[in-house]
Amino acid sequence: MPAREEVLEANARYAEQFDLRMLPGPPVRRLAVLTCMDSRLDPARFLGLEPGDAHVIRNAGAVVTDDVIRGLVLSTWLMDIREVLVIAHTRCKLLGGSNEQIRKEIADRGSVDVGTIDFHPFADLEESVRAGLARIAQSPLLPESLEASGFVYEVETGTLRTVAAGETEQQDGRAAAETVPGQTALDPAELRV
Numbered sequence: 001m002p003a004r005e006e007v008l009e010a011n012a013r014y015a016e017q018f019d020l021r022m023l024p025g026p027p028v029r030r031l032a033v034l035t036c037m038d039s040r041l042d043p044a045r046f047l048g049l050e051p052g053d054a055h056v057i058r059n060a061g062a063v064v065t066d067d068v069i070r071g072l073v074l075s076t077w078l079m080d081i082r083e084v085l086v087i088a089h090t091r092c093k094l095l096g097g098s099n100e101q102i103r104k105e106i107a108d109r110g111s112v113d114v115g116t117i118d119f120h121p122f123a124d125l126e127e128s129v130r131a132g133l134a135r136i137a138q139s140p141l142l143p144e145s146l147e148a149s150g151f152v153y154e155v156e157t158g159t160l161r162t163v164a165a166g167e168t169e170q171q172d173g174r175a176a177a178e179t180v181p182g183q184t185a186l187d188p189a190e191l192r193v
Ligand code: ZN
Pocket: 036, 037, 038, 060, 061, 062, 089, 091, 092, 093, 094
């Protein structure tokens, strides 16, 4: 059976018992979480979150991209989010690779040239988290009061490990921003709310 048939059946059962229609839009814990799209990660479960508790933003690698900033701008200014967690994880596909390796692997498997797509690979989990925290801290689009903290989730144990901000936080952030081609600075005026 195709996966879509299975999920539609599951949804029908879910809708029969649906009882969340009264949830407010703004997350009650005033929390946003950025983590990887990896299927081994279930942030609601490993963070003890209930529906309505938090915004959860996911992408490949839990990388703070322009689109993550876009989401956090909405979260903070329109939905009263006060705190954000950046959560990378062990055994991430983007850990230790390079754009060239990933592009070649795709070309070998799919005979497709993905050109200059930047997959945002990283050599070190903690450094990647620190770079993300720095980018959030340095963004002129986000409230200065936004509290950002970083973690590594261990897929081997289910444990969250705290990532210290580190003294080179700002340098990391600038370095990360400079190594992201195609990411242009957002115009604050366009996003002011
Ligand atoms: Zn990952």
